[in-house]
Amino acid sequence: MVLVVIEAHVAPASEGPLFATTWDRLDFPKGRVPGRRWSRVFQGHEDPTSFLFLAHWDSREGFERAYDGRQPHPAEALLDRPVTPRFFQSLVAFERVMVPVVARSVLMIEGPPTAMPPLRTYLLDLFETHRESLSGLVTCIVGEETASTATLLLVTGWQTMADLEAVRGMMTAQFTARIANAGATIHRFLGVPIGGAV
Numbered sequence: 573m574v575l576v577v578i579e580a581h582v583a584p585a586s587e588g589p590l591f592a593t594t595w596d597r598l599d600f601p602k603g604r605v606p607g608r609r610w611s612r613v614f615q616g617h618e619d620p621t622s623f624l625f626l627a628h629w630d631s632r633e634g635f636e637r638a639y640d641g642r643q644p645h646p647a648e649a650l651l652d653r654p655v656t657p658r659f660f661q662s663l664v665a666f667e668r669v670m671v672p673v674v675a676r677s678v679l680m681i682e683g684p685p686t687a688m689p690p691l692r693t694y695l696l697d698l699f700e701t702h703r704e705s706l707s708g709l710v711t712c713i714v715g716e717e718t719a720s721t722a723t724l725l726l727v728t729g730w731q732t733m734a735d736l737e738a739v740r741g742m743m744t745a746q747f748t749a750r751i752a753n754a755g756a757t758i759h760r761f762l763g764v765p766i767g768g769a770v
Contacts, residue, residue, distance in 0.1 A: 573609075574632045575660040575715050575725065577680075578625040586650045587620055607634035614678050614761035624678055624761045626727065632659055660715035660725050664696060666703045667711040673729035675736040676763025681724040683756025688722040691754050695724060708735025729763075 582590050609628040616622035629635040639657060681691060695714050703712055708731040715725035730736040751758050 573662060574629050574635065574718075575662060575713070576627045576629055576632075576635050577658045577660060577725070578655050579658075580623045580625065580655050581652050582621050582623070582650045583652055584621055587615070587623075590623065590647050590650045605638060607631065607638070612676060613764045614676065615764050617760035617762050622759075622761075623764075624680070626678060658723070659718045660723075661718055663692070663714045663716055664699050665711075665713045666699070666709075668709075671710045671731065673710045673731070675730040675733040677726075677728050677730075677736055678761040678763075679726040680759040680761070681726070681751055681756050682721070682759070683751075683754060685720070685722065687754040687756045688724065691724060691751065691756060692716060692722070694750060695726060706735075706739055708732055708738075 580590070607630045609630065611625065611627035614624040614626065616624070627635070635657070681695075683691070699712060699714050703709065709728065710731055711727075711729035713725070713727040715727065717723040717725075728736070730739075748758065
């Protein structure tokens with residue numbers, strides 16, 4: 573299993589057109605693409621011109637075959653730079669089966685190589701400590717990039733947006749300080765609602 577991340581950037585005011593022209597391709601049912609289990613679209617919290625496309629594939633090879641064989645899409649003309657797929661392994665995962673998810677979030681944590689091992693331990697400790705106790709948490713994945721950068725990924729799904737906002741208010745200051753003190757940075761993305769509104 574592999575998590576595939578593609579980060580894309582568009583010019584201001586191009587966010588809507590990008591999403592409108594790619595929604596059907598980016599979030600279609602898994603049966604239309606053999607080997608892909610699910611896909612999600614996220615928009616930058618601090619920078620709304622950035623998008624994150626996250627998908628769960630059976631294998632990297634299966635993704636690369638599909639990606640290399642894809643037809644060019646008109647939306648690619650809206651991007652302000654080429655995109656490069658990145659590959660992550662899931663370190664731990666949690667899901668409450670048959671519970672609907674309304675709000676989704678991705679935190680991408682990047683920093684110097686020396687900072688990542690302790691931050692990896694920190695995220696795994698948070699996962700074990702809070703996964704059962706946080707109100708409204710439906711799904712959580714801690715991922716690590718397979719490249720030498722070892723970028724970390726925290727993917728969460730919540731029953732309501734209020735649940736997500738509540739945990740942000742409770743944990744953001746401490747969490748952000750821990751990341752910053754390690755010399756790393758956080759990029760925050762929010763799930764784009766079904767239907768394509770941005």
